[in-house]
Amino acid sequence: MRSFLLFLLLSTSLFFPISAQIKVYKGSSTYSGDILCTVSQGKVYSTTSTYSGDILLSLRDDKIYQGSSNYSGDVLYTLRDGKVYSENSSYSGDIVWTLKEGKIYQSTSTSSGDVLATRKDRTVYEGNSSYSGDILFTLDKAATLEEFVAIWHVFRYTY
Numbered sequence: 577m578r579s580f581l582l583f584l585l586l587s588t589s590l591f592f593p594i595s596a597q598i599k600v601y602k603g604s605s606t607y608s609g610d611i612l613c614t615v616s617q618g619k620v621y622s623t624t625s626t627y628s629g630d631i632l633l634s635l636r637d638d639k640i641y642q643g644s645s646n647y648s649g650d651v652l653y654t655l656r657d658g659k660v661y662s663e664n665s666s667y668s669g670d671i672v673w674t675l676k677e678g679k680i681y682q683s684t685s686t687s688s689g690d691v692l693a694t695r696k697d698r699t700v701y702e703g704n705s706s707y708s709g710d711i712l713f714t715l716d717k718a719a720t721l722e723e724f725v726a727i728w729h730v731f732r733y734t735y
Contacts, residue, residue, distance in 0.1 A: 597616040599717075600715055600727050602713060606716070618636060619631050631643055631644040635722050638656065640655075651663050671684045678695045680728065715727070
């Protein structure tokens, strides 16, 4: 009986992978027509797609890659200690964003004047705001830091 249950568990996970998709909606919407991107199994897809041709970014080992690539020449960002570095860099002059206490800051700054966005739970607001009219996008599920940075990139440079 034990081996049958193990077989059932393994075979079920092959057909129904245990991973949650994250849907990212424009503003405070939850309408399917307002989905900006979908995150699933280390990939960020355009809108509601999970088709390989619609992969915008790939995530692996604290790095974010362009498209479906895992080639070192296609690294867009490297995450380290709450800092987002351009490409494969770890040089302080290459810090694009600093993430601290739910805020996204420009470069190495942590000054209130350099806040690009504020993240509260699954909602992201423009600048220091928490006003409903300033919601940039909303996630339907929690995201890892790596997933969040990829979503921020897609929002910022695609829409």
